[in-house]
Ligand code: FES
């Protein structure tokens with residue numbers, strides 16, 4: 369058995385501060401769906417406020433349709449351009465403006481971000497990403513790797529949020545990623561899910577993630593009944609119409625794909641032991657437009673499974689914090705290729721700490 373990532377990476381506030389600065393601030397963070405943020409492709413002259421890793425960031429759709437982003441900080445004396453207290457970004461409705469005028473001494477900025485400290489921003493499949501340290505930027509495409517190709521038949525860009533909720537989880541964000549990456553826990557933690565997907569009960573060994581995970585006979589999607597009135601997405605192959613796929617885009621976007629809906633999770637690290645998790649269920653626009661549209665068959669199952677996962681992650685966080693715990697092990701059923709150490713440790717070694 370391999371030793372897992374050291375304890376301090378989960379329970380130490382000081383280790384979290386280093387990780388936040390050296391790793392998370394240099395990666396692409398998914399901040400949600402462009403449409404939901406109010407800066408969809410047609411929403412020119414709109415500005416949304418998001419809080420990423422404790423930084424207030426403005427995401428704008430400029431007049432020429434480009435997505436831009438800037439730190440919510442005036443170059444003159446540092447006032448916030450859009451005053452918003454920590455933790456309150458979600459309550460700010462998108463602004464419809466041609467320019468931003470600082471409330472302090474009225475310096476004015478247009479929405480191309482040119483005169484501002486500008487993080488990078490890009491869109492993939494309807495998701496907006498920001499990278500807060502442009503001097504250290506890796507292209508978004510590089511970070512996404514083979515994911516766009518593997519999900520190429522799912523119409524992600526056109527999907528609409530049909531249900532969403534948010535969870536405040538008292539656990540380190542990496543525990544949530546690691547839990548998402550293994551199914552060794554499924555038999556014990558998710559009895560309902562294992563009835564729908566019997567392969568999960570076997571611990572997830574030999575799961576064919578590339579072709580997708582089959583459901584029990586007669587079932588084809590992640591709902592309480594295993595079926596749905598909704599149609600499968602157009603363009604899926606035969607496997608995708610009846611199987612389930614999953615992707616983890618480090619560090620903060622988790623995608624779980626059924627034939628008729630996609631569960632998209634964004635992780636928002638708040639502290640070494642606290643993560644907000646937004647869960648959006650995405651559906652074809654033809655479905656959400658129906659007067660009879662009802663996402664509850666999928667939402668009920670997801671909410672149940674989510675709460676089971678977050679509760680076990682919180683329990684791990686508490687257990688790891690014990691003086692009796694001095695580091696864990698990966699058992700043979702936890703796929704070593706998904707070992708988070710491979711992703712995290714080289715990035716933590718990065719020396720440059722230039723500010724944006
Ligand atoms: S601080 Fe913004 S104009 Fe003075």
Ligand SMILES: [Fe+2]
Nearest residue numbers: 547557558677
């Ligand atoms: Fe789980």
